[in-house]
Amino acid sequence: MISVTLIGAGNVATHLYKALKRAKDTTVIQWYSRNMSSISSFKNEVEITNDINSLKTADVYIIAVSDSAISTLSSQLPFSNELVVHTSGSVSLHDLDKKHHRGVFYPLQTFTKGADLNFTEVPICIEVENKVHLQTLKNLSEALGCKHYRVNSDQRAALHLAAVFVNNFTNQLYRVAHEITESKSVDFNILKPLIKETASKIDTLSPYMAQTGPAVRNDNKTIKKHLKSLDKDIHKQIYELLTKSIKLTHGKKL
Amino acid sequence: MISVTLIGAGNVATHLYKALKRAKDTTVIQWYSRNMSSISSFKNEVEITNDINSLKTADVYIIAVSDSAISTLSSQLPFSNELVVHTSGSVSLHDLDKKHHRGVFYPLQTFTKGADLNFTEVPICIEVENKVHLQTLKNLSEALGCKHYRVNSDQRAALHLAAVFVNNFTNQLYRVAHEITESKSVDFNILKPLIKETASKIDTLSPYMAQTGPAVRNDNKTIKKHLKSLDKDIHKQIYELLTKSIKLTHGKKL
Numbered sequence: 001m002i003s004v005t006l007i008g009a010g011n012v013a014t015h016l017y018k019a020l021k022r023a024k025d026t027t028v029i030q031w032y033s034r035n036m037s038s039i040s041s042f043k044n045e046v047e048i049t050n051d052i053n054s055l056k057t058a059d060v061y062i063i064a065v066s067d068s069a070i071s072t073l074s075s076q077l078p079f080s081n082e083l084v085v086h087t088s089g090s091v092s093l094h095d096l097d098k099k100h101h102r103g104v105f106y107p108l109q110t111f112t113k114g115a116d117l118n119f120t121e122v123p124i125c126i127e128v129e130n131k132v133h134l135q136t137l138k139n140l141s142e143a144l145g146c147k148h149y150r151v152n153s154d155q156r157a158a159l160h161l162a163a164v165f166v167n168n169f170t171n172q173l174y175r176v177a178h179e180i181t182e183s184k185s186v187d188f189n190i191l192k193p194l195i196k197e198t199a200s201k202i203d204t205l206s207p208y209m210a211q212t213g214p215a216v217r218n219d220n221k222t223i224k225k226h227l228k229s230l231d232k233d234i235h236k237q238i239y240e241l242l243t244k245s246i247k248l249t250h251g252k253k254l
Numbered sequence: 255m256i257s258v259t260l261i262g263a264g265n266v267a268t269h270l271y272k273a274l275k276r277a278k279d280t281t282v283i284q285w286y287s288r289n290m291s292s293i294s295s296f297k298n299e300v301e302i303t304n305d306i307n308s309l310k311t312a313d314v315y316i317i318a319v320s321d322s323a324i325s326t327l328s329s330q331l332p333f334s335n336e337l338v339v340h341t342s343g344s345v346s347l348h349d350l351d352k353k354h355h356r357g358v359f360y361p362l363q364t365f366t367k368g369a370d371l372n373f374t375e376v377p378i379c380i381e382v383e384n385k386v387h388l389q390t391l392k393n394l395s396e397a398l399g400c401k402h403y404r405v406n407s408d409q410r411a412a413l414h415l416a417a418v419f420v421n422n423f424t425n426q427l428y429r430v431a432h433e434i435t436e437s438k439s440v441d442f443n444i445l446k447p448l449i450k451e452t453a454s455k456i457d458t459l460s461p462y463m464a465q466t467g468p469a470v471r472n473d474n475k476t477i478k479k480h481l482k483s484l485d486k487d488i489h490k491q492i493y494e495l496l497t498k499s500i501k502l503t504h505g506k507k508l
Binding site for chain 2: 067068090108109110111112115117121122123125149151154155157158159161162163164165166167168169170171172173174175176177178180181183184185186187190191192193194195196197198199200201202203204205206207208210211212213214215216219221222225226229230234237238239241242244245246248249
């Protein structure tokens with residue numbers, strides 16, 4: 001049984017709490033938030049607190065707060081030589097106060113308030129300062145039913161950056177498509193099977209092999225027609241740049 | 255029972271053939287290709303031909319060839335006043351020879367050679383010159399188990415354009431992510447659950463509502479860090495442009 005104290009009350013903390021609660025072999029000792037109101041609805045199932053000096057002993061302290069608050073919060077913890085991890089993709093392990101046994105427990109997924117998520121599908125990227133704590137974080141991942149990957153800080157930063165491309169930027173392309181279909185009063189839903197298939201295709205093909213469309217075919221007639229029909233400047237710019245990127249990747253003439 | 259003659263031997267034609275073959279209530283009368291070798295493996299289950307003058311009568315003739323070949327092929331068909339449709343997203347209905355009853359039967363999906371596809375998940379965009387042929391194309395979609403949508407040429411062009419964004423451009427973002435992870439020797443597979451969740455999230459949230467990340471949070475510190483860590487110029491440009499696009503969409507200061 002791994003005992004956990006959870007620190008923070010945002011999306012990641014809340015999804016993590018629910019997953020820890022559901023898991024066998026883990027127990028949440030306390031849930032701390034500066035602002036009690038955000039976690040008060042859970043007070044009947046877990047001990048909640050806003051008093052950092054009242055924190056009890058646990059196997060792991062998970063700091064799931066905004067990137068900019070991690071460092072200060074870790075130094076305010078009224079103990080030392082305990083295993084303290086943060087959950088951020090982009091913050092260094094060394095941003096945690098050095099009085100702790102430091103680690104990172106980064107769930108690589110997009111967490112939305114209110115949206116349910118199968119936590120067992122979330123890969124956990126683990127980093128530890130001292131190898132002796134590796135097993136605890138591995139066990140914690142396994143208790144949650146998650147795959148875990150040991151990555152160093154550079155690799156975690158690369159994953160966090162790559163995640164912006166496949167999540168935020170991809171979602172923005174969906175948004176552009178939504179604007180294009182709405183401008184002609186067509187149902188955006190028609191595109192959803194294509195969106196799903198695009199995401200599924202890379203299970204069996206690399207993104208390189210999966211590419212299709214006018215850019216990789218070097219079909220400049222269609223590209224010209226598309227560019228002409230785009231109303232917004234920013235849409236044209238995105239079309240031009242990503243077409244250029246595809247052509248570069250596939251060695252086509254620009 | 256709807257009888258179909260299929261013209262062409264590319265990815266769309268082949269996937270369509272297999273779906274027609276599987277469907278009840280449809281029969282493939284003939285499959286024509288200029289180049290017999292590409293369809294000869296099917297000769298034991300369907301009549302194949304490379305002689306355009308030998309085409310028999312069918313309820314619908316489906317021209318599934320490259321965009322540039324549609325017009326010429328439709329005029330070479332040795333009959334008139336039959337229902338002839340093409341399957342292209344970007345070619346006008348009027349590119350078909352006017353001796354035919356013209357229509358469009360556009361399956362909006364990405365078709366890859368050899369990759370299996372559940373055709374019942376493919377939305378069919380239908381356009382007809384004369385309303386009397388609408389029912390035949392609706393029935394054909396239904397026989398294939400597909401949802402159908404009646405769209406005009408402008409709307410179909412908008413869908414085809416939007417499809418480039420959600421399919422080709424999204425796939426290129428996956429490719430960029432693949433390059434980023436490879437450069438640090440991290441497993442690209444770690445990103446796949448996030449890719450899937452990004453595509454699934456828009457089932458319940460609009461792309462506008464689903465957006466997260468540094469750009470929509472106006473987290474310029476992280477944006478700066480990301481830009482600094484990107485090695486390739488084209489990756490930096492994509493990062494900058496899509497960040498700008500997200501900020502514009504969400505009314506953030508550029």
